[in-house]
Each structure stands twice: as C-alpha cells, then as structure tokens.
Amino acid sequence: NAGVTQTPKFQVLKTGQSMTxxxxxxxxxEYMSWYRQDPGMGLRLIHxxxxxxxxxxxxxxxxxxxxxxxxxxxxxxxxxxxxxQTSVYFCASxxxxxxYNEQFFGPGTRLTVL
Amino acid sequence: xxxxxxxxPGMFVQEKEAVTLDCTYDTSDQSYGLFWYKQPSSGExxxxxxxxxxxxQNATEGRYSLNFQKARKSANLVISASQLGDSAMYFCAMRxxxxxxDGLTFxxxxxxxxxx
Numbered sequence: 001n002a003g004v005t006q007t008p009k010f011q012v013l014k015t016g017q018s019m020t021x022x023x024x025x026x027x028x029x030e031y032m033s034w035y036r037q038d039p040g041m042g043l044r045l046i047h048x049x050x051x052x053x054x055x056x057x058x059x060x061x062x063x064x065x066x067x068x069x070x071x072x073x074x075x076x077x078x079x080x081x082x083x084x085q086t087s088v089y090f091c092a093s094x095x096x097x098x099x100y101n102e103q104f105f106g107p108g109t110r111l112t113v114l
Numbered sequence: 115x116x117x118x119x120x121x122x123p124g125m126f127v128q129e130k131e132a133v134t135l136d137c138t139y140d141t142s143d144q145s146y147g148l149f150w151y152k153q154p155s156s157g158e159x160x161x162x163x164x165x166x167x168x169x170x171q172n173a174t175e176g177r178y179s180l181n182f183q184k185a186r187k188s189a190n191l192v193i194s195a196s197q198l199g200d201s202a203m204y205f206c207a208m209r210x211x212x213x214x215x216d217g218l219t220f221x222x223x224x225x226x227x228x229x230x
Contacts, residue, residue: 033217042118042205042220043159058217090159092217099147099209100166103218105159 002026006091006106013081013113021076021109023091031094032074033103036060036087043090049074050097081113116141118206118221125226127196134181135191135224137206143167146210148189149218150180153203162204165189201228 007022025032030051035043045058049068063085065077074093078085088110092103117140127133139148150162165173165180173180181190193200203225207218 035217040222042207042222043218044220045217048217088157092159099145100164101147101209102149102161102164103209104161105151108157108159110157 004091004093004104004106006089006109008109009107011109011111013078013111015081015083015113017081019078019081021078021089021091021111023074023076023106024072025074025091025093025104026072027093027095027104028071029093029104030071030096031101031103032068033058033092034064034066034074034076035090035092036085037090037108038087046076046089078111083113085111086113087111116143116146116208116210116216116219118208118219120206120221120224122224123222125224127226127228129198129228129230130195133193133196133200133226135193135204135206135226137189137191137221139187139189139206139208141187141208141210143210146208148180148182149207149209150178150189150191151205151207153205153223155202159205163191196228198228198230201226 004025033048034046047066049055091106094101094103119138146167148165152160163175179192203223205223206221
C-alpha cells in the first residue's frame, strides 16, 4: 500500500494563478480531508469528504474548492491564489468518520504564492 | 466548539529522561477521541497514540503513553527513556463523536529537543 500520496511536493505560484493539489489513497477509506499548516500553528481543516460525491467545508474553506468523484481521489483546487495561501497542505484519510479512527496523512505539499 | 491547548511551545530534555508533553482540551461532546502526532523536521505527520473518551485505561504504545485525566480534560503524552530521534514537533489533536465529520482539531504543538 502506498497509503496517502500527494502531488506536487513543492509549488510556486503567482498571485491570481489557479492550480490543483492532488491527493489519492489506496486504503479504501471513506473519509478524506485537507488541512493547511502555517508557521506556529497546528493544522486547520479546509474541506472534508465522507464519501464519493459528498464534500463539506471545514474551518478555513475560503479560496478553495474540492470534489470527490471517486473513493480514491480528493483534489484541492485553488481558484485564484493569494499570498495568504502560502502554506503547507496536508491531505489525510481515515476508514470512516468515527472519532476513534486515526487519520493517515500524506507527505504534504509546500505552496508558495508570490 | 472544540479547542486544544498545548502550553509548552518548546522543551529541552536530556537524552534518556522521561518527557511529559501537556495537552488540555475543551469539548461539550461525551464521545471523542484524542490523538498525538509527531512531526519531524522532514515534515510528515506520524500517528503516535490514541485515547477514546470512554476508555478506562490509559493508552500505551511502546515508549509512548497517554496520561488521560477526563475530569481535568487533559491528555498528556509521556515519552519514556527519550532518544535523540524523538526531537520533533508534537501535536495533540481531538476528533469529536458527533460524526467526527469536522476532522481533527489540533493544538499549536510543542517543539521537543532532546539533548545528548
């Protein structure tokens, strides 16, 4: 099992550009989520999905879109990048939405917006 | 709303000593899970240990144990016999039982440095 994979590992964008961060998992997990990590902060939830075709907003959703057309993939789209979106982005998955299931994290994508 | 508080931004500990990393939480849910993750300088998030709100015994995983005091709403991580490789950021996190759909709520972390 590859677990949770993310591409790219690093990305530099100019303000106003759009891009998609890719996330895939091969564990047949129902629940997938995106977090961002800023310096001195813990991770904050951007969007999550409890299954294919179902997504919802987390704590900091503005400026991001998600979709979940398959169980395996959960891409995160930046519509018009802003410097405030400079961050490290983590995708995570868990078997389901239960409170006792750990989330498995991808390696992260470091994004810089100039 | 859920909240996780880690009051130790940084800690220096001598190798082979035991370490306690503090975590307090706030939630109105009766059912929830508490997690600790390690983030080394390479950046990945590594799951260490889990404690459920209804678990009567403190969780243990190798050198890691969780000192769970429900009445105090604390879930401190204890690392026994610390090693140089334990140097990393440590995050306490909570997932509530209300479907858990809101994912994990994280604290700001503790930067642990193990000195030889």
